[in-house]
Amino acid sequence: MSEQTVRTPESVQKEIRNRRHKAELPLFVINSIIGPVFLCIAGIVLFGEYGIVDLIKEGLENAEITETSPEFSAFLIGFIAVFASIGAIGFVCYLIILSLIEYYKGYASNMAYGIRVSEENFPEIYAKVKEFSKLLGFKKEPEVYVEQMNGTINAYASWVPGKDYVHLNAEVIELLYLEHKDLDTISFIMGHEFGHLYYKHTKLHYNFFANLANIIPIFGQKFMGPLLQRAREYSVDRVAQVLTDDKCGAETMMFISAGRHVYKYVNVDNYMSYVNKDKNFIEKFARFVTNLTASHPINPLRTKAILDPTHKSGRLF
Numbered sequence: 001m002s003e004q005t006v007r008t009p010e011s012v013q014k015e016i017r018n019r020r021h022k023a024e025l026p027l028f029v030i031n032s033i034i035g036p037v038f039l040c041i042a043g044i045v046l047f048g049e050y051g052i053v054d055l056i057k058e059g060l061e062n063a064e065i066t067e068t069s070p071e072f073s074a075f076l077i078g079f080i081a082v083f084a085s086i087g088a089i090g091f092v093c094y095l096i097i098l099s100l101i102e103y104y105k106g107y108a109s110n111m112a113y114g115i116r117v118s119e120e121n122f123p124e125i126y127a128k129v130k131e132f133s134k135l136l137g138f139k140k141e142p143e144v145y146v147e148q149m150n151g152t153i154n155a156y157a158s159w160v161p162g163k164d165y166v167h168l169n170a171e172v173i174e175l176l177y178l179e180h181k182d183l184d185t186i187s188f189i190m191g192h193e194f195g196h197l198y199y200k201h202t203k204l205h206y207n208f209f210a211n212l213a214n215i216i217p218i219f220g221q222k223f224m225g226p227l228l229q230r231a232r233e234y235s236v237d238r239v240a241q242v243l244t245d246d247k248c249g250a251e252t253m254m255f256i257s258a259g260r261h262v263y264k265y266v267n268v269d270n271y272m273s274y275v276n277k278d279k280n281f282i283e284k285f286a287r288f289v290t291n292l293t294a295s296h297p298i299n300p301l302r303t304k305a306i307l308d309p310t311h312k313s314g315r316l317f
């Protein structure tokens with residue numbers, strides 16, 4: 001008899017939290033802080049003693065322009081400071097409004113072009129929506145939409161105020177209706193997306209703070225942002241593993257790699273033996289560089305983490 005029957009929402013959520021990537025929360029905090037810190041340093045460079053504004057002031061005074069009396073200089077600096085503060089607040093409001101518009105555009109697109117999963121449409125998938133929502137303690141079931149995307153294999157979770165939803169490309173749910181009749185792999189993908197909802201990765205406030213690192217050109221945008229994203233992906237792969245009772249994770253990775261018809265013919269052990277074998281410098285470097293700026297850990301690293309029986313945090317580099 002399976003032990004699956006004794007699972008409760010509390011036990012499932014406890015296990016999920018235990019398996020969260022250990023770097024995810026520290027990276028979230030770091031990413032929230034480094035952007036504002038960068039702005040402060042930039043402010044000191046601009047407005048601090050011997051800062052750029054100071055140097056300009058000095059230059060104006062040296063040029064003996066009559067208007068640059070000490071009172072005028074103080075007024076000028078005060079004016080710039082007030083103008084910069086109003087500009088900064090205005091810019092944050094602008095970003096929030098812009099983000100909300102993007103969130104609503106995404107939702108509108110699902111309502112316009114997708115098919116909502118319900119008891120009548122794709123009932124097997126709707127049963128998973130109910131099951132996962134219950135296990136994860138969601139007060140409200142997320143809406144799930146299916147849409148064909150011209151052969152692209154993908155899924156995502158998102159949010160608009162008061163509503164969570166999941167988008168499944170039809171190319172994913174076809175697994176259930178094509179030759180393999182495979183609900184387990186779809187469940188893993190859904191579990192992954194429900195994991196993003198569970199950890200609130202989709203919410204505006206989460207993304208506002210997580211994306212503050214993007215203020216820093218290159219380092220924040222290309223390195224720290226993707227680093228947090230990769231930790232997040234490992235965390236939600238673990239959610240999917242718990243929800244699906246550790247079934248089908250590696251097979252899902254083969255589906256993502258090989259596509260919906262041939263993934264069942266991939267030998268995972270052979271795939272991993274190739275990935276794990278002694279690599280030369282070029283291979284190591286190629287994987288390292290590809291992974292370094294990727295929003296998702298590269299497939300061999302994800303598969304390796306999924307197969308790890310100890311469920312330790314996956315490799316970020």
Ligand SMILES: [Zn+2]
Binds near residue numbers: 192196233236
């Ligand atoms: Zn994801």
